[in-house]
Amino acid sequence: MNSTAQLLLRQTLSFHSSLSIGGASREQIYRHKSSYSSLQGLTLRYDTPIAPLLRSSSRIQLFSSRCIPKEKIADGFDSDRSFTNLPESDQVLIEKGNSFLEILKGSNSILPQVVLASTILALVYPPSFTWFTSRYYAPALGFLMFAVGVNSSESDFIEAFNRPAAIFAGYIGQFVVKPLLGYLFGTISMILLRLPTSLGAGIMLTACVSGAQLSNYATFLTDPQMAPLSIVMTSLSTASAVFVTPILSLLLIGKRLPVDVIGMVSSITQIVMVPIAAGLLLNRFLPRLSAAIRPFLPPLSVIVTALCVGAPLAINIQSVMSSFGASVLLLVVAFHLSAFVAGYFLGGVAFSNAHDVKALQRTLSYETGMQSSLLALALANKFFKDPLVGVPPAISVVIMSLMGFSLVMLWSSKRKDVPV
Incomplete structure (x- = not known):
């Protein structure tokens, strides 16, 4: 991953953490929106090593459920943007992986x-x-x-x-x-x-x-x-x-x-x-x-x-x-x-x-x-x-x-x- 991708990733993770801990204003959301969009583009262009990081189920949960409350997302940007644009084959792999884990967890x-x-x-x-x-x-x-x-x-x-x-x-x-x-x-x-x-x-x-x-x-x-x-x-x-x-x-x-x-x-x-x-x-x-x-x-x-x-x-x-x-x-x-x-x-x-x-x-x-x-x-x-x-x-x-x-x-x- 080049230095630009690393910087954008750190900025986005830091922003998401501020949302989960203390919340963020509408101005902060729009200020970071461009960084989020850039990171999204990098996710598509660089197949390694950032893609496996964002494809894992734990990182999906980090971005979509733990760090960004739904009400905050509604004010700023769509929570699904970073993953709806993933290639269809990647989405299928994610769904299959999650299904397999659900089967294992539900075996009880x-x-x-x-x-x-x-x-x-x-x-x-x-x-x-x-x-x-x-x-x-x-x-x-x-x-x-x-x-x-x-x-x-x-x-x-x-x-x-x-x-x-x-x-x-x-x-x-x-x-x-x-x-x-x-x-x-x-x-x-x-x-x-x-x-x-x-x-x-x-x-x-x-x-x-x-x-x-x-x-x-x-x-x-x-x-x-x-x-x-x-x-x-x-x-x-x-x-x-x-x-x-x-x-x-x-x-x-x-x-x-x-x-x-x-x-x-x-x-x-x-x-x-x-x-x-x-x-x-x-x-x-x-x-x-x-x-x-x-x-x-x-x-x-x-x-x-x-x-x-x-x-x-x-x-x-x-x-x-x-x-x-x-x-x-x-x-x-x-x-x-x-x-x-x-x-x-x-x-x-x-x-x-x-x-x-x-x-x-x-x-x-x-x-x-x-x-x-x-x-x-x-x-x-x-x-x-x-x-x-x-x-x-x-x-x-x-x-x-x-x-x-x-x-x-x-x-x-x-x-x-x-x-x-």
Whole structure:
């Protein structure tokens, strides 16, 4: 690029920055209009290296959406002038690139269907998932946590922390209401149904882990404005799970089966805290790299989730299909159903006067009813010798996902007719 092009580019970027930060007068707009037109001409004449800069989707967004408010554009010049004059082949490439990125980013929309398909495939043909053994659970969960970190930012947390009462209610749902329900149904399994103690311990362990990242996605699909709040709720429960989950496990299960508290703290730190921190740091200090890999995380997360749903079911298929399998299935269903309902009514009681009470109720329902069953399964496989402890978490992965996304479809359809 020659010196004239560089000068014009710097002037235009500087002008656009003044628009986005403090605004500009009509006189400033017309004064810079000639520079903008000249730069536009240079864009057409010089194929390199300025053209790739302006053709990239990030630069298009910089010029058209971030830097120049629509009302400012209307006063001065048309925002589309610099790109409507691009050669048709370049416009097609831009449209194809954006379409491909949108497909990647939107792959999460098929997650409910993928969860259902994985469940059916695991039941019909278990070998399709049995290769994904328990040693892969921790890395898979770590990848999902890393994806959450990459897609999070400081602004999400700042905005959500303006509602401390809602965050506290979500925490109560996660680590008070849900563990009590787990203890109730675990006790029922051992005393009333006479099931093995390890199965009751598995139900209790499932109730002691932190919130599931799937609850954030379910909230986004139902109430997008509540997604940051859901992320904060899940992040807080995940962070404190390092200490809370081992303590709850000791209180609820310790008298029945030995619990390695120190080992659990170490494992949760490695599986949860380190990947989330790595994602946040990457997003903060290497934004270009983070932006480059972010579109590929949704499809990879869908694949990993499918494996994490199908593999536990396929590996434990004999236990699930055994004489006590139906009883465990009913108990897990009852546990999650009670948790979803309890979270919904908790939101209604605590925030009855809020203008968005229904959205809060749905968010708290997801947070209380959906927990990181994969984490419970990883802990069960590592810290309990009896393999039956892992059966309830394995079933919970499937039931939690199916019930959660069923509520997404139900509530999303109702919101089209009834305002929040």
